[in-house]
Amino acid sequence: MxxxxxxxxxxxxxxxxxxxxxxxxxxxxxxxxxxxxxxxxxxxxxxxxxxxxxxxSKEEIYISLVEAKVEELLSLLKEATKSGSTAPEKLRDVIRVKLAFADQNRDFFRIYVSEWSGFEWTVKSAFGDRVWKKYLAQIDLVAKLIKDGIKAKEFRHVNPKDTSLALHGMLNSTIYVWILQAGPKESLVDKGEWLSALFLGGIGAAKTNT
Amino acid sequence: MxxxxxxxxxxxxxxxxxxxxxxxxxxxxxxxxxxxxxxxxxxxxxxxxxxxxxxxSKEEIYISLVEAKVEELLSLLKEATKSGSTAPEKLRDVIRVKLAFADQNRDFFRIYVSEWSGFEWTVKSAFGDRVWKKYLAQIDLVAKLIKDGIKAKEFRHVNPKDTSLALHGMLNSTIYVWILQAGPKESLVDKGEWLSALFLGGIGAAKTNT
Amino acid sequence: MxxxxxxxxxxxxxxxxxxxxxxxxxxxxxxxxxxxxxxxxxxxxxxxxxxxxxxxSKEEIYISLVEAKVEELLSLLKEATKSGSTAPEKLRDVIRVKLAFADQNRDFFRIYVSEWSGFEWTVKSAFGDRVWKKYLAQIDLVAKLIKDGIKAKEFRHVNPKDTSLALHGMLNSTIYVWILQAGPKESLVDKGEWLSALFLGGIGAAKTNT
Amino acid sequence: MxxxxxxxxxxxxxxxxxxxxxxxxxxxxxxxxxxxxxxxxxxxxxxxxxxxxxxxSKEEIYISLVEAKVEELLSLLKEATKSGSTAPEKLRDVIRVKLAFADQNRDFFRIYVSEWSGFEWTVKSAFGDRVWKKYLAQIDLVAKLIKDGIKAKEFRHVNPKDTSLALHGMLNSTIYVWILQAGPKESLVDKGEWLSALFLGGIGAAKTNT
DNA sequence: TATGAATGAGGCTTCATTCAT
DNA sequence: TATGAATGAAGCCTCATTCAT
Structure with a gap:
């Protein structure tokens, strides 16, 4: 039975x-x-x-879909923030993990970026809110990481939340355009190393920093 | 007559x-x-x-709306890339201009970010494409600026297009969350200086750069 | 204009x-x-x-329909209660008017009897209530008439409301079965005189009343 | 076995x-x-x-339900018409029995009155007909009783069928409104005596009958 | 024989677009 | 040229009934 x-x-x-x-x-x-x-x-x-x-309802399908994946991503990111020994290393992991996730969930990611930006106004918000909260949880997770890095003098004095936001924007934008590319394309994950470098070191030439 | x-x-x-x-x-x-x-x-x-x-059609209204504003933004950005004498200065102007534009066109920007991400699949693409092209033109404009900066050794050796994309992602993300904030909030434009610094210098502490 | x-x-x-x-x-x-x-x-x-x-909505059509006719009937009945000089005469008019109305509004009356009885449980009650109230108003109108008749010693001492209810039941039942009859049928209005007599005098033989 | x-x-x-x-x-x-x-x-x-x-089918449940109860009521009424010695007494019993039945089968009676009036048009008629026939059998049963009463000079000369119909209308109407009443209420059966009197003697004052 | 998941036709309602005035 | 009533296709959802287990 x-x-x-x-x-x-x-x-x-x-x-x-x-x-x-x-x-x-x-x-x-x-x-x-x-x-x-x-x-x-x-x-x-x-x-x-x-x-x-x-x-x-149709809405519930949508929300379930997004919520499940966002949760999955969130928990992957959580693990990533525990991985490395230094904050920059952890950050690299975070970036790597998010890109890898996007690579393996392209269909979802199209929805996700769309969701991330446009859904709130179009569907009743009770549900949308839940997803939005999860998104902010990601931001906060990385903000926390940055905060720790600052404390350890591994990062400069920046506003953690704003910085986290900027990082996610960079990643989403990159992911999104990559997904949209039609033909064969270089690996998305490969861009991770470069994005980490950009984020950590900026694009300014050495002299800019002295 | x-x-x-x-x-x-x-x-x-x-x-x-x-x-x-x-x-x-x-x-x-x-x-x-x-x-x-x-x-x-x-x-x-x-x-x-x-x-x-x-x-x-309703679609045409939407597209006209987005297209006109995107064009306006594009031409503002074009001017900005001609302004300063050095590439970093121009870049700062670009950032400043985009933020100021967003500040003054919040209604539009809600639509825009939504568009930037989610519209292409939802409305027949013939139109969406036009907007998408304009968006890429922005990316390219800044990519060109970065390229020049690299040539002038004002920027490190980075992939101009990818970098431009990352920058726009940072900005859009920042703008978007700022718009969504409910209560009174600090000026969006004020974040420009910091974003410029982040983008140019990264968040890594000094030692990371030596 | x-x-x-x-x-x-x-x-x-x-x-x-x-x-x-x-x-x-x-x-x-x-x-x-x-x-x-x-x-x-x-x-x-x-x-x-x-x-x-x-x-x-479909419901609104239904309610509008029933309400309008019920109102019409109610106002016809109101006039009838003002017509004759004695209560029995007024009562005869009431009966005559209701039957005539039913005769001329057969389609509606099928709906009405149905409404009168069965609608309350089947459709959201906010609307149904309004119709129900109108129905009770009819009952009350005749109850008032009976009360006056009692005061004038034209009627025996009965409970006006219950009696009015019984009268309407008699009429509705008669009307309803008449409408359902398939073939050609005697005039409904012609039954009025007899129904009045029945209601006023009962069916008991003279001795029953002494 | x-x-x-x-x-x-x-x-x-x-x-x-x-x-x-x-x-x-x-x-x-x-x-x-x-x-x-x-x-x-x-x-x-x-x-x-x-x-x-x-x-x-759902319909069959409905019909079975109504039919069974209507049959039960019918046979109760049949017994009642055999009870007393005079027609008026029998009539009183009929009224008493129907009211008692309604009192004990309120749930059913809500359905029944609804059925009595509105169902025929709403569900395929093959079934509805059967119930309708049973209803008419009740009418006829009482019509017969009235006929006998007339022959025995216990009732005035009235059309038995129409009169029976009027009686049932009175009863149904009374029952229905009684069921709908929300709060605590006087016994339905208690109304029987009065309804009998009304039906037998009418509401007219003595002089009307001479 | 009992179960309850699957089916899919059909119902109510919305709204982009047209066209007579 | 401006109007806004009329159109009807299309969408979401319900539920009586069937049937494989």
């Missing part, structure tokens, strides 16, 4: 996942509004009614 | 502008999809049919 | 009426739930969107 | 009854259309598929 309900549970999860994957595909291609429930259902190979057994 | 047609022309432009302003207001508040033509027309104090005399 | 807007007003009312008539037809044939907006629109010879310019 | 199949039979009936009770609860609260099969199944503690083993 327990066996049976366990299997049910697993199947339930599997179907749910199926739908989320289909939704991710569609949303990343056409955006939230231009994706219809019919398309999601078809893409997931389910009848519309079935989709509604798992999610009570 | 010529007088008359000139007046007509002026009136035409004035009405068109009126509509664009109304659309900017509405789009910035509710986003593209949640804004209806009826709302735009009402907000512009025209009948719906009249709006359609000026723009052949 | 005033001319024009007056004409508009009239046309608006005409169209609204058109829709109500169509709705009355459909509702009376299939009931509220089995009637679709598409059917109403088609029956009214309008596109669905047009119907929604006049009524913001 | 026979034992076994008898038990099966009993169990079958018990389950069926369970479902009907659940349906009665739900229908009386939300009406036919606003009650879903899922709700009925849940309320009856069965799976939806199981419900369908007993009734082949």
């Amino acid at each position: 327990d066996q049976r309900s366990q299997r049910k549970q697993r199947e339930y999860e599997a179907r749910r996942e199926e739908i989320l994957l289909a939704a991710e595909r569609m949303f990343s291609q056409h955006g939230f509004f231009k994706t219809s429930m019919a398309e999601i259902a078809e893409s997931a190979q389910f009848a519309m009614g079935t989709v509604y057994r798992f999610f009570k | 010529d007088q008359r047609s000139q007046r007509k022309q002026r009136e035409y432009e004035a009405r068109r502008e009126e509509i664009l302003l109304a659309a900017e207001r509405m789009f910035s508040q509710h986003g593209f999809f949640k804004t209806s033509m009826a709302e735009i027309a009402e907000s512009a104090q025209f009948a719906m049919g009249t709006v359609y005399r000026f723009f052949k | 005033d001319q024009r807007s007056q004409r508009k007003q009239r046309e608006y009312e005409a169209r609204r009426e058109e829709i109500l008539l169509a709705a009355e037809r459909m509702f009376s044939q299939h009931g509220f739930f089995k009637t679709s907006m598409a059917e109403i629109a088609e029956s009214a010879q309008f596109a669905m969107g047009t119907v929604y310019r006049f009524f913001k | 026979d034992q076994r199949s008898q038990r099966k039979q009993r169990e079958y009936e018990a389950r069926r009854e369970e479902i009907l009770l659940a349906a009665e609860r739900m229908f009386s609260q939300h009406g036919f259309f606003k009650t879903s099969m899922a709700e009925i199944a849940e309320s009856a503690q069965f799976a939806m598929g199981t419900v369908y083993r007993f009734f082949k």
